Amino acid sequence: MELLLATVVGLSVVGAIQGIRMYRADAKLPGDLAVALEVGATRVKGPESAVDRMGIRFAPQVLKVMGPKQVDAKRRKIDMAGNPGGLTIDRYAARRAVYGIFGVVVGLSFIANGQLLFAVFTFAFGLFAADVSIWSAMRERKEVIERTLPDFLDVLAVVVSAGLGFRQALERVSEKYSGPWADELRITLRQMDMGVSRRQAFEELRRRNDSEQVAQFVTALQQGEELGAPIADTLIQIANDMRRTDAQNSRRRAAKAVPKTTMVTVTFMIPATLILIVASMFLGSENDSFGSILGG
Numbered sequence: 001m002e003l004l005l006a007t008v009v010g011l012s013v014v015g016a017i018q019g020i021r022m023y024r025a026d027a028k029l030p031g032d033l034a035v036a037l038e039v040g041a042t043r044v045k046g047p048e049s050a051v052d053r054m055g056i057r058f059a060p061q062v063l064k065v066m067g068p069k070q071v072d073a074k075r076r077k078i079d080m081a082g083n084p085g086g087l088t089i090d091r092y093a094a095r096r097a098v099y100g101i102f103g104v105v106v107g108l109s110f111i112a113n114g115q116l117l118f119a120v121f122t123f124a125f126g127l128f129a130a131d132v133s134i135w136s137a138m139r140e141r142k143e144v145i146e147r148t149l150p151d152f153l154d155v156l157a158v159v160v161s162a163g164l165g166f167r168q169a170l171e172r173v174s175e176k177y178s179g180p181w182a183d184e185l186r187i188t189l190r191q192m193d194m195g196v197s198r199r200q201a202f203e204e205l206r207r208r209n210d211s212e213q214v215a216q217f218v219t220a221l222q223q224g225e226e227l228g229a230p231i232a233d234t235l236i237q238i239a240n241d242m243r244r245t246d247a248q249n250s251r252r253r254a255a256k257a258v259p260k261t262t263m264v265t266v267t268f269m270i271p272a273t274l275i276l277i278v279a280s281m282f283l284g285s286e287n288d289s290f291g292s293i294l295g296g
Contacts, residue, residue, distance in 0.1 A: 055094030062093040079208050081137035082180050096130040103127065138210065141180045146213045146246065148181045150239040153217070157235035166231050167192070184208065199225075213242050 063071055075089045103126015110119035152173065159169040167189075174185040184205055191201040199222060206218045217238055224234035 051098050052091050052094045055096075055098035056090065058097035059090050059093035062097050063089070066093075076207070077134055077138065080141070080210050081134045082141045082183065084133055084137035087133070092130055092134075099129040100126045103129075142209070142211050144179055145181045145184070145209060145211055146242075148177070148179060149213050149217065150242045150246070152177060152181060153235045153239040153242070157232045157239070160235065161232045167198075213245065216241065216245075 066074070071089060074092060078087055078089060078092060081087070103122050103124075107119040107122040107126070110116070110122060155176075156169055156173050159173055160166060164172065170185060171189055174182050174189065177185075187208075188201045188205050191204065192198060196204075202218045202221060206215050209215075220234060220238045220241075224231060
């Protein structure tokens with residue numbers, strides 16, 4: 001009996017090892033994912049890496065179902081988010097496959113148990129979980145860039161006024177900054193080093209960022225170059241316009257916050273206060289009607 005049990009356990013272990021080897025042999029990692037998982041492991045968290053490895057075998061099917069247009073649009077959004085955590089389009093497809101399978105399986109189990117509300121939430125998780133990090137990173141990246149850009153332009157204008165050319169000044173100032181805007185500038189400079197024209201490199205900068213201030217910066221820079229305006233004056237004017245626009249947006253957001261605050265106050269705070277007042281009146285009165293109602 002013990003010999004039979006040991007044989008079964010040994011065969012199970014060998015079968016499991018062989019199954020793992022076959023699974024890993026079938027799942028060929030693309031180049032960008034291999035770099036993200038092995039070379040750039042510091043940017044990839046443990047759970048995300050495990051999800052990528054589980055879903056990468058299904059990534060080509062997911063990309064095929066999405067279609068070329070949707071894949072290009074999603075790749076642009078990933079670029080606009082700054083490739084959070086080393087995210088690529090293949091890794092996005094892998095995560096979407098894993099989250100989708102999880103949402104379908106768990107959602108169907110909830111439906112079988114009659115828990116429709118939990119099933120809806122599970123299906124929604126499977127459908128949108130892979131996009132949540134992209135949406136959040138896009139919003140945070142846009143806010144950081146728009147906060148950094150005016151000060152950066154002021155410093156760049158000072159360096160240009162000191163006598164450096166625009167290309168050299170851009171490289172010098174970008175080295176002193178860190179964050180998403182500095183990353184975008186380094187990409188632009190690298191493109192120009194590879195032979196891309198300055199106009200095309202800044203057009204790519206505009207395309208990678210869904211920000212009105214970045215678009216304003218690129219447009220004013222190109223117009224100033226066409227008209228022959230001094231670059232330092234153009235940069236200072238752009239920075240002032242951005243600060244003016246930011247102040248207007250802040251006033252607009254504050255104006256929108258007042259009705260929201262009023263709605264919250266009317267909906268929650270006033271009824272809660274009235275309930276406390278009425279309850280204290282019942283409890284503080286000598287009439288025992290409230291206690292009789294509760295004892296009903």
